[in-house]
């Protein structure tokens with residue numbers, strides 16, 4: 552646990568899945584949290600519930616992060632010591648259909664944010680990157696020093712993360728008094744144990760866990776498992792590094808604490824936030840059934856183009872430098888995701 556008493560932190564996209572859990576952890580650990588979000592994939596209700604849990608007031612302002620003047624107003628009023636930049640579009644399939652939209656929103660918001668930080672003298676930035684930057688060239692365990700060539704990322708979403716990482720490297724180099732931390736998330740799942748906040752994708756969910764919980768609730772008929780013939784895993788289904796969203800939120804707090812430490816020289820840092828363990832789709836389904844007592848109806852389909860057989864992090868750099876590691880098990884991830892979905896079958900919509 553860290554103490555952020557007296558420090559204001561601005562969260563772009565803070566009403567979303569990872570942002571709302573991070574808002575909760577930071578507020579519980581004493582920070583004054585301010586959220587800006589255009590609610591294109593979220594609702595202000597998530598932050599209202601964070602306020603309810605933490606008993607703290609969290610200003611939650613409707614703003615498109617591409618609006619630099621609007622950001623500058625917020626920064627002038629709230630004087631954040633740091634920004635955590637979650638805002639962006641993240642649906643892989645949609646990014647293949649509408650690459651221009653992904654470039655406009657993800658690059659445009661980051662560029663406007665950097666401009667506003669420069670004009671307002673805010674010098675600390677944490678960015679939500681992704682394991683997708685490792686592409687299909689690298690063999691797991693994936694480490695931060697591996698090369699990340701642009702032509703090996705699988706989709707425009709991944710490309711947007713990789714290019715933003717490079718944008719921020721140059722930004723930090725030109726502003727040597729800035730600290731920038733790039734956090735490469737693996738596969739966040741689960742929810743706060745209260746079941747009051749959780750993952751609430753608009754429309755048809757892309758990620759595995761919201762699909763699993765919807766199948767268990769009967770909202771979706773069957774779960775499609777793509778590929779059970781990968782020789783790289785014991786049961787033939789692909790494996791991923793799942794991380795409980797509360798562990799991920801605490802990883803942001805650890806990165807922020809490190810960044811704000813007295814006497815720490817400004818720097819650009821990159822960390823994997825993952826558990827270091829690979830779990831296959833079929834193992835995840837078994838854990839879900841064990842944790843919840845619910846059967847998950849499934850259909851086996853051929854492999855999906857572009858899916859990696861195995862992906863997991865080497866999280867040792869974050870373990871060492873941020874003094875952080877994942878604490879929560881796959882069973883807890885399943886139990887908490889189910890608890891949230893059961894209490895909120897329609898997400899934040901009543």
Ligand SMILES: NC(=O)c1ccc[n+]([C@@H]2O[C@H](COP(=O)([O-])OP(=O)(O)OC[C@H]3O[C@@H](n4cnc5c(N)ncnc54)[C@H](O)[C@@H]3O)[C@@H](O)[C@H]2O)c1
Nearest residue numbers: 564567568569589590591592593615616638639641679681
């Ligand atoms: N969830 C994952 O599996 C995952 C994995 C790796 C990286 N990430 C990254 O982490 C970040 C947060 O992801 P999440 O899962 O919480 O997604 P999310 O969609 O729940 O949260 C993103 C938030 O950004 C907001 N937003 C989008 N465009 C905006 C804009 N132009 N102006 C203001 N707000 C805007 C959305 O309304 C939403 O509240 C994203 O950048 C995502 O790419 C997510």
